[in-house]
Amino acid sequence: MNPAPAAIDFRANSQQVPPSMPGAVQKATAKFLGNRAALVDLLGNDLWQQLRQAGHEARLHAITHLDAYLIQAEQAVAKAGGHVHWARDAAEAQRIILDLARRHHVKLAVKSKSMATEEIGLNHALEAAGIRVLETDLGEYIVQLKGVGPAHIVVPAFHLSKEEIAALFREKLGVEAPAEAQALTQIARQKLREEFLAAELGISGGNFLVAETGTIVTVTNEGNGRMCTTVPPVHVAVVGIDKVVPDWESLTVLLKLLARSATGQKLSCYTQFISGPPRSEGETGPREMHLILLDNGRSRILQTPECRETLLCIRCGACLNICPVYNSVGGYTYGYPISGPTGAIFAAQILGTQAAGSLPFASTLCGACNDICPVKIPLTDILLHLRQRVVEGDTLERAVAPAVLRAGARAGALALRTPWLYRLGGRVLAWLQIPFQRDGWLPRLPPPLNRWTLARPFPAFQPGFRTWWRSRVRAGSRPQ
């Protein structure tokens, strides 16, 4: 069992967004969205929609027959000479890796970007055991040096200026570092190259796991994924059980969707297909390859049919890019390595609604995410279902909303569905507002509606229609 996670307070986090964050987010997301739109145009919308539907069906088929595909994947990996481990939760996954690291006397591990490893807090566990672990994706490397988490799943450090990064390199790496992107990249390349060549262990995630041949697929632009899985003598891949894909035909559809949706590239620079360790002497690559199949709450997500499609996610980040809430606050506000709509539904289920019940409400339900998701996850439907879970509870979780709120809702609903109470309420409010009205507006409302007037005035009540209609009817202009 994982320890109970700390509660995520989205509102408090949203009040502490640095002033530079929204602009930086919007610059990054605009670029990705623009590039994506150009490629969708090039492909043609009809083919794009066909791909989305196919991607949805392929992922759904995998998830709804997950046990069989996991077994197929396991057998194929084992046949290819890989070692397969199963981890029920974060602690178990950490133990497996620590055990492996100890057996191989690992002092330094290099890691390619993996949301699953962030989810299980792997870096902390390794460091606590005296093992140095280095993020090698440039963005992750930067935020690791800074001691913070990623602000976006694709470009973790987008919010930092080149001046800040240069200062960070000067401070933490002790090198001359000009505030220029290419120069900073070269510094990182050289530093990390030394580490790649020295590391005893390479850790990766897996974008997909192809059951047909037991193949771990990693997608990067930088080449760090290839370095981590080729250069050190031991490779361990942490892959969520939801990443399984039935076969290479399905994979093809998903690869056509992924890079276009994430960054607006037709394909990322390096898409790697690893089926076990090298099969013969003379091949370069790790001596040992380990795959950890991670549950950590995914099997629980499967239990709720309405929420099951949470697991279709291919981690492209498109929903983050289009989300107006994400664009206003950035990733840190969600308090979880994966943010935006997909992060909200994932975290609320992996961490539970006690801890992450604020996240399903971090959305206006505008629906832009539904339209952009390459695998057609019904994101807003799932958000709505999770809101019900927070407020009313269900078979998986008890209600989180305070009893007083629920009583208020019951009273409110009673008033609203009783026509005479509803009409009376409208008349009473129209009368009560008189001293507070300014020019047809209410500049301040009493709590909790004062939260509205923090941002803008509330319109004055004007329930004039019904009396107008009644006077028309009385005047005989129209029958009722």
Next chain:
Amino acid sequence: MAITAQLFITCLADQFFPNVLKGMVSLLERLGVQVAFPAEQTCCGQPFFNSGYRTQARELAAQWLAVFGRTEGYIVSPSGSCVDMVRHHYPSLFPSGSPEQRQAQAVAARTFEVTQFLVNELKVTDVGARFPHKVTYHASCHLLRGLSAREEPKALLHSVKGLTLIPLSNEETCCGFGGVFSVIYPEVSQAMMEAKVRAIEASGAEAVVACDAGCLMNIAGGLRKAHSPVRALHLLEVLTAEGGAA
């Protein structure tokens, strides 16, 4: 042969936008539609549904269906989000295959947002309106995505005499209302609203038009706070401004 339209006025328009409702009545009547108003209607329950109070949402839906279920003909509303609630979420509130669900499906099928009713059912885009001003359009989310009404409001705007339609740079971006969102996460709601207001001001339009009371309350409030002369209007107000009736 007269078409009958039951007015689904929505709680927000009932309390805050009587002119929009009066405009809808006069417009529909001018187009030959016989208008009726089931006075026992209250609220469709969307605020409860969106907040996770499914039980209360079901109670309100049952009440709404009781009122409108005994009517005939079209049910027409000036709010995309309320119509989206009825059409897409009402059936799911009741047990699968139950009589309540079947009723919900039947009534939902004749419930229309007003621009979709005008353009797709009455096949009208030119209602004889005149509004010689520069106008920009905000596409309300539930209307745009829930009801796929991308073209209908624009078709109506394009037919208004003298109206210049200026594109809004963030036309399809949510304004930050989101119902309860505006009071649960007011800082974020404010930031989104301010982005919308900035874009409206930058467009050079004299008025911003939308088809949802929630958006209009949010945007109008934001424009007032920014001391902007730009007016926030419901599309129906533009269609009945001059040349139309009342």
Next chain:
Amino acid sequence: MDTRSAREEILGKVRDALHRTAGASVPPVPVTARVPPRPGGPLEAEITQLLAEIEKLTGHTRRLASRAVLASALAELVKTEGVTKATLWTTPDLIAWDVAGTLRALGVTLVSPQADKQLVAGCELGVTGADAALPETGTLLLRAAPERPRVVSLLPRVHLAIFTPAVVRPDLHQAFAENKDAGYSVLVTGPSRTADIELTLTLGVHGPKTLYAWVMDTP
């Protein structure tokens, strides 16, 4: 660490959630989960598109009419990139074209890919073939085996891939069908890149900074 009980527990939870029993059959992947492959076109047009796409990714492309042209192209590359050490695949094509010999004659030291990784990393140039070339995306597929090690296309600063028109494939579907049995393969689409710093594109992060893709027209 023995994770068999974890395995049983996880599979049990998954089955319970899906109302499936152990050993229950799986229907075939639905036909609606498939999308037809991109149709190929005339080979010349395919090669033109392939090279254009690679150029868009800032790769450098050439068509080589003969072994003599290959030799002079190699001389040019060695000079431009300041190559002193190189590591190569030892596949039949590269042997037949005597790439190794030509490089040696140009004064380049050859390092075996199986040598110590520090030495291999010290090479400026890695030369490979390609097992498939995909015009739509400007992608090369490289599979690994003892005579075609992974590090050759990964560690050196410059990656040169020389291949014939025969490896051109219309789409990923065909490329995968022919190569999914490989223990390792990689799709290379342009040189290593990132936009992690202020969304500014930079090349040569961890993989090669420069990619050369040459099509040998007469084998």
